[in-house]
Amino acid sequence: MKLTAQIKLLPTPEQAQALEKTMLLANQACNYLSEVAWEKKTFGQYALHKLAYYACKERFELSSQIIVGCLAKVADAYKLDKQVQPTFKPLGALTYDSRVITFNIAKSLVSIWTLEGRQKIAFVCGERQRQLLQTQQGESDLCLVKGKFLVNATCIVEEPTLEDVKDVLGVDLGIVKLATDSSGESFSGEAVENTRKRYGKLRAALQSCGTKSAKRHLKKLSRKQAKFQADTNHVISKKLVLKAKAQKSALSIESLTGIRKGEKKRLRKTQRAKHSNWAFSQLRLFLTYKAKRYGVELVTIQPQYTSQRCYCCGYIEKANRKSQSHFECVSCGYSNNADINAALNIRLLGLPIVKQPIVSALAG
Numbered sequence: 550m551k552l553t554a555q556i557k558l559l560p561t562p563e564q565a566q567a568l569e570k571t572m573l574l575a576n577q578a579c580n581y582l583s584e585v586a587w588e589k590k591t592f593g594q595y596a597l598h599k600l601a602y603y604a605c606k607e608r609f610e611l612s613s614q615i616i617v618g619c620l621a622k623v624a625d626a627y628k629l630d631k632q633v634q635p636t637f638k639p640l641g642a643l644t645y646d647s648r649v650i651t652f653n654i655a656k657s658l659v660s661i662w663t664l665e666g667r668q669k670i671a672f673v674c675g676e677r678q679r680q681l682l683q684t685q686q687g688e689s690d691l692c693l694v695k696g697k698f699l700v701n702a703t704c705i706v707e708e709p710t711l712e713d714v715k716d717v718l719g720v721d722l723g724i725v726k727l728a729t730d731s732s733g734e735s736f737s738g739e740a741v742e743n744t745r746k747r748y749g750k751l752r753a754a755l756q757s758c759g760t761k762s763a764k765r766h767l768k769k770l771s772r773k774q775a776k777f778q779a780d781t782n783h784v785i786s787k788k789l790v791l792k793a794k795a796q797k798s799a800l801s802i803e804s805l806t807g808i809r810k811g812e813k814k815r816l817r818k819t820q821r822a823k824h825s826n827w828a829f830s831q832l833r834l835f836l837t838y839k840a841k842r843y844g845v846e847l848v849t850i851q852p853q854y855t856s857q858r859c860y861c862c863g864y865i866e867k868a869n870r871k872s873q874s875h876f877e878c879v880s881c882g883y884s885n886n887a888d889i890n891a892a893l894n895i896r897l898l899g900l901p902i903v904k905q906p907i908v909s910a911l912a913g
């Protein structure tokens with residue numbers, strides 16, 4: 550699977566200038582190519598290459614590989630929208646292929662093509678990124694973010710083979726508890742919800758203010774909250790995936806957003822619901838990709854009635870769900886935490902993936 554390793558370059562002032570100069574010229578080339586494409590109504594990368602590569606090469610003093618990267622960038626922009634001529638920021642990201650950037654991991658150096666010749670530039674990164682970098686293959690993007698030069702390098706990691714699963718861990722995604730699994734463990738969304746509320750109040754105050762600096766603060770605030778949310782989702786999804794792996798289990802989750810039919814109507818309009826919807830999708834996304842990464846099988850099941858169905862006798866009735874947190878079957882009297890009951894149902898619906906029949910601990 551494809552992953553990205555991010556490293557930070559530590560250029561000398563001269564090297565920083567060389568990088569910046571290169572980015573500026575390459576983005577000028579992108580704007581030039583964008584104009585040619587627009588005039589000739591030629592949007593595909595290959596056709597545009599045939600049409601404009603040599604003219605571009607003549608006009609801009611860039612390496613062939615960089616120009617090919619620019620062609621791809623322009624073609625990608627047109628892929629999204631052919632109705633407007635895209636323009637590119639002066640210091641937008643630049644794509645390098647392996648002929649114009651190489652990594653010396655042992656010495657923490659990159660060798661990168663610039664307008665001032667090839668530069669050997671020191672880099673720093675975390676341990677995980679460094680490990681990932683061993684599998685670097687293909688393209689890398691050079692970006693300038695808040696005055697820092699970052700390189701996002703594509704890495705190809707071998708996917709672990711899926712083992713035969715012995716059981717299924719059902720996971721119910723929720724609002725108060727972000728996730729509850731069928732073994733009864735739950736992962737609270739309280740911290741996330743609290744920061745959302747705190748930021749929400751701040752946001753309201755800033756919005757009514759309306760000044761330029763207030764707007765800047767708002768942007769910063771939403772970035773901070775998104776980061777906090779993502780961190781939480783990373784931690785939860787990793788815990789669940791590793792737990793399933795340790796138990797030789799597959800993971801079972803509901804398809805779609807995890808908000809069930811009946812509940813959707815009630816929640817749709819609130820700010821909290823909008824936020825939750827987004828948080829759900831992110832958690833699902835992280836679960837999916839981490840499951841792949843760690844070789845854990847993931848099953849998605851239809852979400853119907855998982856919250857109203859009695860895990861014990863299978864009776865389905867709205868009235869079974871006494872409250873947000875309490876489940877009590879009106880038919881057999883089974884009672885449990887509502888999220889755990891749902892997670893157990895989700896496990897049950899995912900069970901067909903297990904090839905060998907599960908032998909109950911009671912049998913024999």
Ligand SMILES: [Zn+2]
Pocket residue numbers: 859860861862863864878879880881882883
């Ligand atoms: Zn029942």
